[in-house]
Amino acid sequence: MILLTFRGCKLEREVVLAEFEDKIGTVVIGTVQRVEPRVVRIELGKAVGIMPPGGQIPGEYYGVGRRIKVYIKDIEREGRGPQLILSRGNEEFVRFLFNQEVPEMETGAVEIKAIAREAGRRTKLAVSSALPGVDPVGTFVGGHGARVQAVMNEIGEQEKIDIIPYEEDAAGFIANAMSPAEVLSVTVNEEEKRA
Structure with a gap:
């Protein structure tokens, strides 16, 4: 599962969210931006995704700059603003x-x-x-x-x-x-x- 955070103001977040709303249930291609000890940050155009351990395929290597496919599961509207939830492991x-x-x-x-x-x-x-x-x-x-x-x-x-x-x-x-x-x-x- 990947949680996406959005750059910019609340209005810009809503615009980006609307862009992904019709893509729920599909696969998109993103670029690995940064690999941290527990999460992998993935760039999807205007949005940056965070893939926690539960969304990763165990044993898979995520190199910076690598393009990968991710499945858009849902949009979470609670917490710190809207976030897209994606997965490679479902x-x-x-x-x-x-x-x-x-x-x-x-x-x-x-x-x-x-x-x-x-x-x-x-x-x-x-x-x-x-x-x-x-x-x-x-x-x-x-x-x-x-x-x-x-x-x-x-x-x-x-x-x-x-x-x-x-x-x-x-x-x-x-x-x-x-x-x-x-x-x-x-x-x-x-x-x-x-x-």
Whole structure:
């Protein structure tokens, strides 16, 4: 998560805020301005962002002058004036990156049903296809792994991405999610929401 502070007077802050309001839920490119012991300051045009440890991908190197992509989560209006909250470590950042790499998502041929992410370590993507004969996993992986590799290049090679087929059946979905482990059986307790 990155907290943005704005230069200038209150009116100027509101103008800058309005500029970012329609960008919530998207990814923008910023430049690393300064690296401090606990935070990284990132310049986004008229605004300077502060990325605390919780918004950083563990193990990622932030060099001064490096251009990086950040996901705009929300605008916080409390405290010392309006601040944009961004992240590189959330699930929606990965969803946006795949949306850029997989044009079939825009047509509705394939979709991401669920994402679980432990930033810097592993991401699991459950995908499905609306069209018969379309392999959703293969579509997201791409020829020779090109699509998934492009996403890994952005989030870091240390983070593994597992792409699994989505199933409506809870037991089948859980078995898929456990891959690459071999699952012998899954017993689902619907009342307790446990498996």
